Amino acid sequence: MRPAAGQVLHFSEDPAITRFEPHVAATAQQPEPYVWAVDAEQAPAYWFPRDCPRVLAWPGPETTAADRRLLFDRRVHVIEYGWLPALQTIRLYAYRFDAAPFRPFGSPQPHAMVATTAVTPLAPAEPVGDLLALHRSAEIQLRLVTDLWPFLDEVAASSLRFSGIRLRNADPRR
Template structure:
């Protein structure tokens, strides 16, 4: 599930949100209040239960041929085995918004879209469906690992582009 041009998505396990008011998240690194959303490129990073720790890796313009060996066939999303039951059973919903009030967030490359005003979805929340099937349909490898940190360390030490999300919920380093 990705938004068409001119729209952004917010993923949630709550299907009953009527309006989205900017707020400062408890884990925020910035003091500004935002409504968070993602564009089509970033949407797959949120095809997970909210608290699921994950490491995302993909080749970039500077990725070496040697480092491509860490990826099977492009983009990889790694999660711990312990999160597989939640990944298979979560009921995830997508809220669609007009992209107009949202601006790119993150540097040097934006990783989200943010609005600083209250926004209302274009319609009711839509069920996202089977998260494993979504990954398969777009060719993203979903890799199950015992512990995320070994993969994270390998990716960080490579020329791959990457993101780590909700890592505070990962199994501690061995």
């Protein structure tokens, strides 16, 4: 589930939203209100239940050969074992928007698209479907671990590109 050219997506567990208003998220690190969405490259980061803590890693142009071997030269998503049942049963939906009102957000690499005005989806929300099958068809390795923190520490110290999402919901560091 990725956006078509000229579109961005917003993933939600609520299939009944008809208008998205800019807001300041509870976890926001900036005071500006936004409507949040993702482009095709970032969409797989949201093929999860909203609150699922996850670490994502992938090779970039600057990644060393040794670090590529950590991932078998592919994108990897890592979650805790306890989140597998939710990943298998969640009903996730995607809203499609025209990309025109959105701009890239984040530096040095943008990790989201944001709009500062209200936006209306192009159509009703679409069921995303089987999240494990999405990972498989995208050739993204999904790893289950008992503890996210060692993997996060390893990729943070490497030349890999990475992201940690909803880490406040992860089991505490051991």
